[in-house]
Amino acid sequence: MILICKKYKEKNESYEEVIDWLLYKNALFEFLSGEDYYEDGKDWSLELNNTIEKSSRDFTKYKSIWFQGFLKHKSHLSSIFDTIECTNNNLAELRWRLGQEISKTNTQIFHNFKNAYQLPNPKSTKVDKFSNLRLAKDIGLEIPPSIITNSKKDLKTFFGKHDEIITKPLYETLSFKEKNNFISFKTDKIEGLEIDNLPDTFFPSFFQGYVEKDIELRVFYLEEKFYPMAIFSQLDPKTKTDFRNYNEQNPNRKVPYILPNEIEEKLTILMKELDLNTGSIDLIKTPDKRYVFLEINPTGQFGFTSKACNYYLEDEIAKTLVEHGE
Amino acid sequence: MSKKSFKLFANCIVVKGASLATICDLHRGKIYSIPLPLAEFLEKTKNGDTLEDVKEFSLEDQETVTEYLQYLEQNELGFWTDEPEKFPDLNLQWKSPEHINNAIIEIEKLDDDDLRKITTALANLLCKFVEIRFYETADLEKLAFFAENCRSSVIRSITVFLPLTSDINTEEIENLSIKYPRIVLFILHSVQEKGTSFKTDNPKIKLVSRTIDHRNHCGIIDPKLFSIKIPVFTESLNHNSCLNKKLSVDIDGNIKNCPSMLKSFGNLKTHSIEEVVKSNDFQKVWGINKEKIDTCKDCEYRHVCTDCRAYVENPDDQFSKPLKCGYNPYTNKWEEWSTNPLKQKAIKFYSFEEFLKN
Numbered sequence: 001m002i003l004i005c006k007k008y009k010e011k012n013e014s015y016e017e018v019i020d021w022l023l024y025k026n027a028l029f030e031f032l033s034g035e036d037y038y039e040d041g042k043d044w045s046l047e048l049n050n051t052i053e054k055s056s057r058d059f060t061k062y063k064s065i066w067f068q069g070f071l072k073h074k075s076h077l078s079s080i081f082d083t084i085e086c087t088n089n090n091l092a093e094l095r096w097r098l099g100q101e102i103s104k105t106n107t108q109i110f111h112n113f114k115n116a117y118q119l120p121n122p123k124s125t126k127v128d129k130f131s132n133l134r135l136a137k138d139i140g141l142e143i144p145p146s147i148i149t150n151s152k153k154d155l156k157t158f159f160g161k162h163d164e165i166i167t168k169p170l171y172e173t174l175s176f177k178e179k180n181n182f183i184s185f186k187t188d189k190i191e192g193l194e195i196d197n198l199p200d201t202f203f204p205s206f207f208q209g210y211v212e213k214d215i216e217l218r219v220f221y222l223e224e225k226f227y228p229m230a231i232f233s234q235l236d237p238k239t240k241t242d243f244r245n246y247n248e249q250n251p252n253r254k255v256p257y258i259l260p261n262e263i264e265e266k267l268t269i270l271m272k273e274l275d276l277n278t279g280s281i282d283l284i285k286t287p288d289k290r291y292v293f294l295e296i297n298p299t300g301q302f303g304f305t306s307k308a309c310n311y312y313l314e315d316e317i318a319k320t321l322v323e324h325g326e
Numbered sequence: 327m328s329k330k331s332f333k334l335f336a337n338c339i340v341v342k343g344a345s346l347a348t349i350c351d352l353h354r355g356k357i358y359s360i361p362l363p364l365a366e367f368l369e370k371t372k373n374g375d376t377l378e379d380v381k382e383f384s385l386e387d388q389e390t391v392t393e394y395l396q397y398l399e400q401n402e403l404g405f406w407t408d409e410p411e412k413f414p415d416l417n418l419q420w421k422s423p424e425h426i427n428n429a430i431i432e433i434e435k436l437d438d439d440d441l442r443k444i445t446t447a448l449a450n451l452l453c454k455f456v457e458i459r460f461y462e463t464a465d466l467e468k469l470a471f472f473a474e475n476c477r478s479s480v481i482r483s484i485t486v487f488l489p490l491t492s493d494i495n496t497e498e499i500e501n502l503s504i505k506y507p508r509i510v511l512f513i514l515h516s517v518q519e520k521g522t523s524f525k526t527d528n529p530k531i532k533l534v535s536r537t538i539d540h541r542n543h544c545g546i547i548d549p550k551l552f553s554i555k556i557p558v559f560t561e562s563l564n565h566n567s568c569l570n571k572k573l574s575v576d577i578d579g580n581i582k583n584c585p586s587m588l589k590s591f592g593n594l595k596t597h598s599i600e601e602v603v604k605s606n607d608f609q610k611v612w613g614i615n616k617e618k619i620d621t622c623k624d625c626e627y628r629h630v631c632t633d634c635r636a637y638v639e640n641p642d643d644q645f646s647k648p649l650k651c652g653y654n655p656y657t658n659k660w661e662e663w664s665t666n667p668l669k670q671k672a673i674k675f676y677s678f679e680e681f682l683k684n
């Protein structure tokens with residue numbers, strides 16, 4: 001039996017297609033979501049004492065687990081917060097504390113997976129971009145010059161060295177709607193003028209020297225196999241900084257690519273170190289043919305790599321789950 | 327200097343016909359006609375040294391080829407690279423996670439029992455797309471019954487054809503469109519000039535004046551219907567572009583590849599749909615790809631075109647070209663198929679057949 005872990009409310013086509021393949025293979029599967037634990041009002045418990053450890057849900061039947069997500073942070077418990085009366089500060093504190101409680105509880109729920117095959121292990125999905133860069137560098141992969149700073153002075157020096165710089169969130173890339181605009185955490189180019197307008201110290205932020213691109217590479221990794229896709233984002237000024245700034249009329253060309261063995265070997269080591277058996281890896285290939293590692297998304301979208309390159313990743317994932325789920 | 331190859335993007339694929347070739351841009355959904363020698367040149371030079379290869383042409387042709395390459399580059403169909411081996415061809419595999427992908431149901435005379443059998447089969451066969459056809463009367467209760475019974479299936483979309491008759495309950499259509507989100511489109515056909523008091527803003531409801539009171543409306547080949555996409559292209563390489571993984575139940579409950587085909591594999595009342603679909607006999611037409619079809623095999627549109635095996639130029643030959651295609655890949659001209667003198671025999675044949683059955 002396979003257990004599929006996801007946020008029920010999140011619509012995702014490539015995920016649906018994996019289910020199609022599982023059905024086609026007559027695989028047995030069930031679902032699990034944080035919503036079952038925090039929103040549905042169903043009873044559950046995890047018990048631990050000197051002699052036993054037990055869970056109200058029987059996890060022993062699951063031989064293989066596909067971890068695609070668990071709980072949406074923004075919406076969970078929102079109904080409680082709608083009715084609570086307290087100061088904004090306390091509300092923020094409360095939300096943060098409950099968030100921490102939830103994450104500790106989740107770790108215990110995931111502990112039930114320990115004897116099953118996990119794609120990937122939820123513990124490994126907590127991305128830390130800066131640590132990953134350090135690890136990549138130690139393995140011998142090239143990385144963009146990176147800095148976390150709150151200092152205008154240091155940022156100016158950094159900018160002076162690299163001419164063009166970008167900022168991006170250390171945590172997930174995301175944007176959400178606020179009244180008439182969006183609050184976004186995304187990759188953005190920083191201009192000299194913007195730095196001049198900063199106060200002497202500001203909120204600590206993550207900056208990277210801009211790496212000149214020939215092409216961008218989005219590489220899906222599954223059990224030591226690589227499915228690389230080259231993205232020709234340079235043809236279009238709109239997507240030069242980040243190809244996710246999508247141009248709908250003229251989508252960037254995306255084609256299959258073959259990585260050099262040496263890069264594959266290093267990436268394999270990186271994934272092993274991170275205890276990740278799957279994920280999407282972003283790289284840049286520079287005009288002078290260097291490969292620069294950017295980041296890893298363990299549960300990122302694979303649909304458009306799959307479709308553009310005709311890789312049938314949905315089937316590959318289903319196959320992997322079935323192989324381990326019997 | 328290192329060699330430089332001009333390469334088409336892997337999802338821009340050259341297809342050669344008898345006297346022209348196309349580049350099928352499967353990514354952006356566009357198709358470009360190019361001369362055959364250019365197609366051959368592009369194939370030859372993709373991993374070679376393009377500037378050297380161009381020199382094999384006469385001086386005059388060199389200029390033309392160079393201009394073409396510029397055009398292809400500007401339109402982002404290809405690019406220059408000194409590492410051509412890093413950009414492999416697209417893997418042309420095709421597969422799909424269903425036993426039946428789409429089904430056409432001529433629902434008018436089928437009873438509840440039949441409909442239950444059909445919806446169970448569609449669920450078991452993991453069918454994704456359904457077309458429901460009403461020709462003369464629209465029975466919305468029947469439609470609702472069908473949609474209700476589809477709830478536990480993996481059906482992604484249901485398209486319904488119904489005649490806009492004077493007694494039709496248009497409010498009920500609006501209701502059904504909300505109650506059953508899987509019904510994505512209602513096509514109200516045979517809309518008469520004076521009967522068009524019905525207006526709607528519902529994007530799921532479309533009115534067409536064409537009379538679709540009979541199955542023979544199907545099978546038209548038109549460039550507007552070309553589908554320039556990876557799954558269509560790759561499926562067409564080894565499978566029939568219309569009938570692969572298709573199932574239909576005709577107005578009398580006969581299980582067929584398509585309602586317009588004469589061959590029935592048994593009736594719903596006596597045969598199990600699932601068993602029929604499994605049989606080699608039923609799946610035989612699935613393998614009739616364009617390479618096996620007369621004329622189409624020489625056509626540069628063969629991997630983005632649809633097909634029709636029900637209405638063909640020579641009704642005695644199951645490998646003959648679709649009757650309702652006006653394209654001639656030898657002269658590269660599109661003509662009106664219905665007035666083509668060579669097709670009159672087949673046209674007569676099909677109307678004669680239909681006449682006998684009615």
Ligand code: SF4
Pocket residue numbers: 544545546568569584585586587633634635636637
């Ligand atoms: S074979 Fe022809 S008539 Fe039958 S469904 Fe296909 S296009 Fe229509």
Ligand code: SF4
Pocket residue numbers: 547616621622623625626627628631632633647648651652653654655
């Ligand atoms: S000849 Fe007509 S039906 Fe055949 S592939 Fe060409 S356009 Fe399509």
